[in-house]
Amino acid sequence: MEAKSPSKESLSSSPLPAIKASMSKFRAEFELMLAFIFFSILGNYSRMGLIQLTNYSGAYVRGPTVLWANIGACFVMGLMQEMKIFKLFSPLLFTALTTAYCGSVSSFSSLMIELFTNAANVSSARVPSGLPNRAYGIMQFLAVLLTQLLTSISSHVFGLLVAREFAPYFLDEDEEKTPPAVNRIRNITDxxxxxxxxxxxxxxxxxIVLAGVYDNFSRSWTLSAIFAFPGAVLRYFLSKQLNHRIKHFPMGTFAANVLGTLVLAVITLVTKGKRSDDSAIIHSKTAETVVIALGNGFCGGLTTVSTFINECQILPFRRTMIYYFVSIFVSFSLVVVILGSYTWTKGLQA
Structure with a gap:
């Protein structure tokens, strides 16, 4: 009795292609998470380093501020968006550089806290002479908001223009041939x-080892770097699952920025709030370091200005204005409710 060979129908219904597709998808996601670990840590160090570097006596832009980190992240984001058409980077590296690195360098939640502390004139160190009256808090609010947004947008546009200047090196008159410069850069990026x-x-x-072994100033840096990865990954999955839900309104980025701002407002209250006897809420130095690192790392990785600014290049102008207004209004309102109510009743430490 002859054995029958498998028919085409049985081969097509075989689970092997589906298994291979699932394994390929899993491998791609796994490699992306590995890249996210590296670039979220690098991005967190870049942001904290820029904040420290630009915080010095006599600075034109008084620190500490996230302004320079947002400007740098938006420039790299603009550069990457324009260079994407030349296919110099693999999809994995492009996503890691834009979503993980640029997203971790910039911080929307820190911007919202800066808006509040300046508008409410909380820290006297930033405005030594104080404001003439509380109404000038409106001017402070607008000064911080417009400076941050407009410089970030300008930096993003500048990144686009710089990338376009290099376009002739990546284009060939013969469309079937790949320019040598492109091949060289692809080899490097691979x-x-x-x-x-x-x-x-x-x-x-x-x-993790450094954070556990060394109990000094470096612990706040290493702990922040550890917390940056889950924040960046959460933002990535929120964007992946929610951004397409509402047309012309990136719900994922909105949710990440609002959630991160909410958490950072609570962390700021816990670390800077005063009790009725003017003592700090947290007495343990270790606990304070961990909570501050959670704000710098997790909230810094979860919220982003670079993607927030990049989306204005994609959305229609009116939709962009609505998206920006809703994002800033909701986030700032949460900060006022959480941090403001405590500040105006019990106060914050300078």
């Missing part, structure tokens, strides 16, 4: 991707 995938887990382990 090598960078492989290095990142190999180093991501060891880098994370090093941060």
């Amino acid at each position: 090598a960078i991707t492989k290095i990142v995938l190999v180093l991501s887990v060891p880098v994370l382990i090093v941060q």
Whole structure:
């Protein structure tokens, strides 16, 4: 009796193609998470480093402020968006650089806290002479908001223009041929991707070990770097699941920014709030370091200005204005309700 060969119908109904597709998808997501570990940590260090670097006596822009970090992140975001058409980066590296790195360098939640502290004139160190009266808080609010938004938008546009200047090097009159410059850069970016995938887990382990071993100023940096990864990943999945739900309104980015601002407002209250006897709410130095690191790392990774600004290049102008207004209004209102109510009743430490 002859054995029958499998028919085409049985082959097409085989689960093997579906399994291979699932494995391929899982591998892609796994590699992306590895890249997210590396670039979220790098982005967090970049943001905190820029804040420290630009906070000095006599600075034209008084610190500490997230302004310079937002400007730098928006520039890189604009550069990457324009260079995307030349296919110099793999989809994995492009997503890691824009979503993980730029998103972690910039911080929407820190911007909202800056808006409140300046408008409410909370920290006397930032305005030594104080405001003439409380109504000038409106001017402070507008000064911070417009400066942050307009400089970030300008930086993003500048990144686009810089990338366009390099366009002739990446284009060839013969469309069937790839310019040599493109091949060279692709080889470099492919090598960078492989290095990142190999180093991501060891880098994370090093941060955990350093945070556990060294009980000094470096702990706030290493703990922040550890918390940056879950924040960036949460923002990525929120955007992936929600951004397409409402046309012309990126719900995922909105949810990430609002949630991160809410958490940072609570953290700011806990770390800077005063009790009735003017003592700090948190007495343990270790607990304070962990909570501050949670704000710098998790909230810094969860919220983003670079993506927030990049979306204005995609949305129609009117929709952009609605999206910006709703995002800022909701986030700032939460800060006022949480932080403002406590500030005006019990006060915050300078």
